[in-house]
Amino acid sequence: AQKITQTQPGMFVQEKEAVTLDCTYDTSDQSYGLFWYKQPSSGEMIFLIYQGSYDEQNATEGRYSLNFQKARKSANLVISASQLGDSAMYFCAMRELNTGGFKTIFGAGTRLFVKA
Amino acid sequence: KAGVTQTPRYLIKTRGQQVTLSCSPISGHRSVSWYQQTPGQGLQFLFEYFSETQRNKGNFPGRFSGRQFSNSRSEMNVSTLELGDSALYLCASSLGLAGDPNTGELFFGEGSRLTVL
Numbered sequence: 001a002q003k004i005t006q007t008q009p010g011m012f013v014q015e016k017e018a019v020t021l022d023c024t025y026d027t028s029d030q031s032y033g034l035f036w037y038k039q040p041s042s043g044e045m046i047f048l049i050y051q052g053s054y055d056e057q058n059a060t061e062g063r064y065s066l067n068f069q070k071a072r073k074s075a076n077l078v079i080s081a082s083q084l085g086d087s088a089m090y091f092c093a094m095r096e097l098n099t100g101g102f103k104t105i106f107g108a109g110t111r112l113f114v115k116a
Numbered sequence: 117k118a119g120v121t122q123t124p125r126y127l128i129k130t131r132g133q134q135v136t137l138s139c140s141p142i143s144g145h146r147s148v149s150w151y152q153q154t155p156g157q158g159l160q161f162l163f164e165y166f167s168e169t170q171r172n173k174g175n176f177p178g179r180f181s182g183r184q185f186s187n188s189r190s191e192m193n194v195s196t197l198e199l200g201d202s203a204l205y206l207c208a209s210s211l212g213l214a215g216d217p218n219t220g221e222l223f224f225g226e227g228s229r230l231t232v233l
Binding site for chain 1: 161174226
């Protein structure tokens, strides 16, 4: 069965430093997509980055990169040069292609606090 | 390009009542998913529709139902409301094409915040 685990309920990082948010997943499917979303206090969900299970290169989008370790089933989000505006909830998500039946499931989230 | 629109944004109901929430997806998106977000349970998948067909359903009681219209707009209905149904209900649209997980990127609306008294 699909499962996403985010073990860090909260994280603190100093402004301008890098931070890694952990995500592990469980799936029996060979084809799946991994996503990270950001939810600021205003509530909207913002897509950050995507990694396909067959992608050999780690995905990057500006200051965001996804450290994809397929054998370990981990998809950690790395935010470089943290900014105050990065303070938010971050959700890791997975969409299975075959056995998931077109649903995306989310982890419990990590709340990131960026300190000035 | 207009984003995902959810109405109403806020509503207050009492136990036993029913509620209907509406979602208009991004133009061209045929997949609409619904999620319930609560502080204790996080984001829980309700159901997903694609071209008027429900493709998948989460583990929610039958009081939660949905549908999708030919223009891809979707509604979800909760009947016989309970206090525990108080939550932020998020709708998300995507291309959602079979065979390509990359088209699963979800574009979320701002949500409908339901309070049940």
